[in-house]
Amino acid sequence: xxxxxxxxxxxxxxxxxxxxxxxxxxxxxxxxxxxxxxxxxxxxxxxxxxxxxxxxxxxxxxxxxxxxxxxxxxxxxxxxxxxxxxxxxxxxxxxxxxxxxxxxxxxxxxxxxxxxxxxxxxxxxxxxxxxxxxxxxxxxxxxxxxxxxxxxxxxxxxxxxxxxxxxxxxxxxxxxxxxxxxxxxxxxxxxxxxx
Amino acid sequence: xxxxxxxxxxxxxxxxxxxxxxxxxxxxxxxxxxxxxxxxxxxxxxxxxxxxxxxxxxxxxxxxxxxxxxxxxxxxxxxxxxxxxxxxxxxxxxxxxxxxxxxxxxxxxxxxxxxxxxxxxxxxxxxxxxxxxxxxxxxxxxxxxxxxxxxxxxxxxxxxxxxxxxxxxxxxxxxxxxxxxxxxxxxxxxxxxxx
Numbered sequence: 001x002x003x004x005x006x007x008x009x010x011x012x013x014x015x016x017x018x019x020x021x022x023x024x025x026x027x028x029x030x031x032x033x034x035x036x037x038x039x040x041x042x043x044x045x046x047x048x049x050x051x052x053x054x055x056x057x058x059x060x061x062x063x064x065x066x067x068x069x070x071x072x073x074x075x076x077x078x079x080x081x082x083x084x085x086x087x088x089x090x091x092x093x094x095x096x097x098x099x100x101x102x103x104x105x106x107x108x109x110x111x112x113x114x115x116x117x118x119x120x121x122x123x124x125x126x127x128x129x130x131x132x133x134x135x136x137x138x139x140x141x142x143x144x145x146x147x148x149x150x151x152x153x154x155x156x157x158x159x160x161x162x163x164x165x166x167x168x169x170x171x172x173x174x175x176x177x178x179x180x181x182x183x184x185x186x187x188x189x190x191x192x193x194x195x
Numbered sequence: 196x197x198x199x200x201x202x203x204x205x206x207x208x209x210x211x212x213x214x215x216x217x218x219x220x221x222x223x224x225x226x227x228x229x230x231x232x233x234x235x236x237x238x239x240x241x242x243x244x245x246x247x248x249x250x251x252x253x254x255x256x257x258x259x260x261x262x263x264x265x266x267x268x269x270x271x272x273x274x275x276x277x278x279x280x281x282x283x284x285x286x287x288x289x290x291x292x293x294x295x296x297x298x299x300x301x302x303x304x305x306x307x308x309x310x311x312x313x314x315x316x317x318x319x320x321x322x323x324x325x326x327x328x329x330x331x332x333x334x335x336x337x338x339x340x341x342x343x344x345x346x347x348x349x350x351x352x353x354x355x356x357x358x359x360x361x362x363x364x365x366x367x368x369x370x371x372x373x374x375x376x377x378x379x380x381x382x383x384x385x386x387x388x389x390x
Binding site for chain 1 (some may be wrong): 204205207208217272273276277278279280285288289290292293296297298299317318319320322323325326327328347349350351352353356358
């Protein structure tokens with residue numbers, strides 16, 4: 001059930017199917033490609049479910065870097081929840097922090113966390129990554145792949161992956177890029193709304 | 196009452212004192228300096244209240260550009276709500292969208308909205324502004340003023356204010372900068388935590 005937020009408190013629930021998908025995943029997903037493919041399957045589900053025609057082709061998840069176990073996943077909930085901030089990466093980061101009870105994941109001693117994102121993060125999500133305490137970023141489709149179907153990725157700093165690495169955040173790009181691009185194209189074919 | 200969010204749904208309430216301050220403001224705040232000074236007063240209150248020593252010296256608010264009425268305000272709730280995403284600007288944008296029932300403020304025909312921020316937005320909040328549908332950004336302290344007391348503003352694109360303006364978003368900088376810098380210094384003197 002995707003509740004609307006209530007005023008003045010803000011309240012949002014991830015969709016039921018996402019919680020079910022988290023429960024059903026066979027852990028751990030040892031290879032980086034397994035983790036990406038699972039995240040891409042969430043993006044596909046988000047298009048299929050469409051939250052009444054409002055789902056976007058973006059998904060993300062936070063994993064433990066050492067044991068590859070899932071902490072929390074996110075899909076783009078901008079339109080179903082009426083909030084421009086709720087990109088897949090932001091939803092995954094907020095849920096992971098909430099589940100682990102910290103406002104920065106790198107405050108947990110002896111553990112490191114990875115964000116797997118179906119497409120390279122937009123300017124907002126990129127800016128959110130260092131604050132969230134993520135140690136490793138894994139990307140599927142490129143920025144230009146999202147732009148090619150009409151999405152705006154925002155104004156990102158030049159050489160953004162180098163800048164993350166200077167902050168001690170490892171970046172892996174082009175993981176299952178072909179499959180990630182296919183997800184974007186599937187959305188385009190379905191004439192999904194761009195936002 | 197600042198509730199913790201509950202899993203799996205995410206739930207957060209702005210602090211009571213912020214809602215009271217919104218109710219007490221004498222509207223409209225016609226000059227840009229009046230609006231900034233009101234926002235700075237929220238930053239001061241956030242330090243004083245400190246949410247058990249956890250409040251930060253940052254505040255923001257969304258106003259209607261035409262009639263200068265307040266839509267919603269935000270303060271930094273990263274530590275009290277355990278979520279790195281909840282910068283003052285993000286809280287104000289989420290609350291404004293929720294109150295007006297849209298996922299982009301620029302979808303509301305015939306109205307335009309301004310974000311007033313006590314300090315120039317960090318990389319994440321800067322990236323959030325175009326997605327939120329803001330038409331005008333008003334900043335108090337500069338990026339370098341926040342860095343001077345030890346806050347990290349993230350990796351922002353070069354000439355970020357020009358880039359916003361290319362997107363049709365007007366930017367006003369250095370509004371009540373001296374007072375805004377004083378707010379940052381008050382926090383530093385109080386040995387507030389940097390995050």
